[in-house]
Amino acid sequence: MAKSEWIDISIPLGKKIPVLPLGDPDNPAVPIPKVERFFDVEKGDKATMSRIEMISHDGTHIDAPLHFIRGGMSIDEMPLDTTLGPARVIEIKDNKLITVKELEQHNIKSGERILFKTKNSPGVYKEQWYTSNLVTLSPEGAKYLSEKKVRLVGIDYLSIASNDPPENIGIVHEALLKNGVFIIEGLDLAGVKPGNYELACLPLRLEKGDAGPCRALLRPL
Amino acid sequence: MAKSEWIDISIPLRKDMVHWPTDPVPPNIDFMHHRDKDKEITTSQVTINSHHGTHIDAPRHFRPDGTSIDEMPLDTIMGPCRVIGIKDTESIKPEELEAYNIQPGERILFKTKNSSFYELNKFVEDFVYISNEAAHYLYEKRVSVVGIDYYAIGSYKDRESLVEVHEVLVGNGIWAIEGLNLSAVEPGNYEIICLPVNIEGGDAGWCRPIMRPL
Numbered sequence: 001m002a003k004s005e006w007i008d009i010s011i012p013l014g015k016k017i018p019v020l021p022l023g024d025p026d027n028p029a030v031p032i033p034k035v036e037r038f039f040d041v042e043k044g045d046k047a048t049m050s051r052i053e054m055i056s057h058d059g060t061h062i063d064a065p066l067h068f069i070r071g072g073m074s075i076d077e078m079p080l081d082t083t084l085g086p087a088r089v090i091e092i093k094d095n096k097l098i099t100v101k102e103l104e105q106h107n108i109k110s111g112e113r114i115l116f117k118t119k120n121s122p123g124v125y126k127e128q129w130y131t132s133n134l135v136t137l138s139p140e141g142a143k144y145l146s147e148k149k150v151r152l153v154g155i156d157y158l159s160i161a162s163n164d165p166p167e168n169i170g171i172v173h174e175a176l177l178k179n180g181v182f183i184i185e186g187l188d189l190a191g192v193k194p195g196n197y198e199l200a201c202l203p204l205r206l207e208k209g210d211a212g213p214c215r216a217l218l219r220p221l
Numbered sequence: 222m223a224k225s226e227w228i229d230i231s232i233p234l235r236k237d238m239v240h241w242p243t244d245p246v247p248p249n250i251d252f253m254h255h256r257d258k259d260k261e262i263t264t265s266q267v268t269i270n271s272h273h274g275t276h277i278d279a280p281r282h283f284r285p286d287g288t289s290i291d292e293m294p295l296d297t298i299m300g301p302c303r304v305i306g307i308k309d310t311e312s313i314k315p316e317e318l319e320a321y322n323i324q325p326g327e328r329i330l331f332k333t334k335n336s337s338f339y340e341l342n343k344f345v346e347d348f349v350y351i352s353n354e355a356a357h358y359l360y361e362k363r364v365s366v367v368g369i370d371y372y373a374i375g376s377y378k379d380r381e382s383l384v385e386v387h388e389v390l391v392g393n394g395i396w397a398i399e400g401l402n403l404s405a406v407e408p409g410n411y412e413i414i415c416l417p418v419n420i421e422g423g424d425a426g427w428c429r430p431i432m433r434p435l
Contacts, residue, residue, distance in 0.1 A: 004294060013419060013423075014420065014421030035423070038245060047424075048282050050420070050423060050424055059418075060419070067256075069256065081227070200414055204234060204427050208235075213418050214416075214418070217295060
């Protein structure tokens with residue numbers, strides 16, 4: 001078989017990925033992505049099986065409107081072609097924010113799937129949660145993208161929004177999600193050049209879920 | 222835009238989902254916060270085992286040195302596949318498979334009477350499974366992927382056979398998709414996309430398979 005053209009842009013679930021704490025990072029009541037083999041053929045069991053403890057926003061995942069919007073669409077209701085088909089990787093030069101000024105240069109059209117490759121790539125998944133030097137989407141940028149009626153926005157970090165100030169997280173997410181724009185968070189775009197691709201990505205079917213972990217692939221168009 | 226042709230052949234993950242009765246890690250899925258209950262966000266806690274719901278077994282499931290789910294070649298479960306309708310109500314046997322001229326490298330999904338069991342919302346012990354003989358037959362045919370419309374490719378009641386079927390197929394590098402719901406799909410040729418979640422060193426990975434007619 002020929003070498004695959006598909007590029008994996010998801011990050012693995014395991015012990016080495018950063019944790020997304022919802023609330024106090026020191027609060028042990030918040031689960032972390034934990035993978036533990038409870039049967040293992042290496043230890044003489046017939047089969048290997050693992051217990052995975054996580055939250056819906058760990059690793060590469062898609063946010064559904066329900067994550068922030070009362071009565072919003074859940075992840076199992078997402079139309080399948082939201083995350084299947086042409087997508088554009090846009091490189092963001094600003095080292096702090098995705099601004100309207102920079103977005104305006106890219107002639108973004110209705111229905112597009114837009115993935116932002118920022119200065120977060122490639123080192124971001126070695127960092128701790130919310131270091132001060134992350135590139136995130138500005139509230140004005142979120143409003144701009146939802147007015148452009150894009151169908152999907154992705155970013156190369158576990159959250160699309162800065163938590164400074166804390167209410168910014170809700171403002172940015174709501175601007176997108178209330179207009180039905182789904183969000184892929186936790187992309188690894190380090191190995192991908194800006195340009196046009198085909199995206200293959202489907203979230204797990206969590207019934208009435210606010211988000212779904214996913215595997216995301218790109219191949220050049 | 223035209224209506225999506227894609228057919229979802231996964232089963233939903235939820236708190237009270239059906240699972241293997243002797244499962245030492247039953248699924249535990251619940252909301253931590255909910256927007257409809259005056260919280261600012263909705264988030265869920267998900268504690269499940271690697272073989273709940275629709276998932277792909279990796280060779281690591283049965284072999285210490287087997288390929289793990291994060292090492293699966295990306296093309297393995299993207300591309301053409303064939304849904305074969307099984308008439309036998311006990312098990313999948315070579316006699317029935319011989320009529321289908323199965324070719325090396327094929328992705329074969331078995332639609333059995335099991336697909337109707339999902340509506341019952343309880344575990345059915347005598348589901349249709351791949352017999353030992355059919356496992357050897359499929360291995361000799363060098364198929365690349367097998368899929369079945371229930372929680373395991375092997376028998377529930379015959380544990381030795383359950384292990385043998387997995388060892389012959391999964392242990393030998395044939396990827397197995399378990400927990401498919403094929404009730405909305407007719408036998409025939411399709412394109413499938415079925416990517417497992419990337420679990421580092423994982424023995425299996427949950428997936429969201431979809432297909433459309435070729």
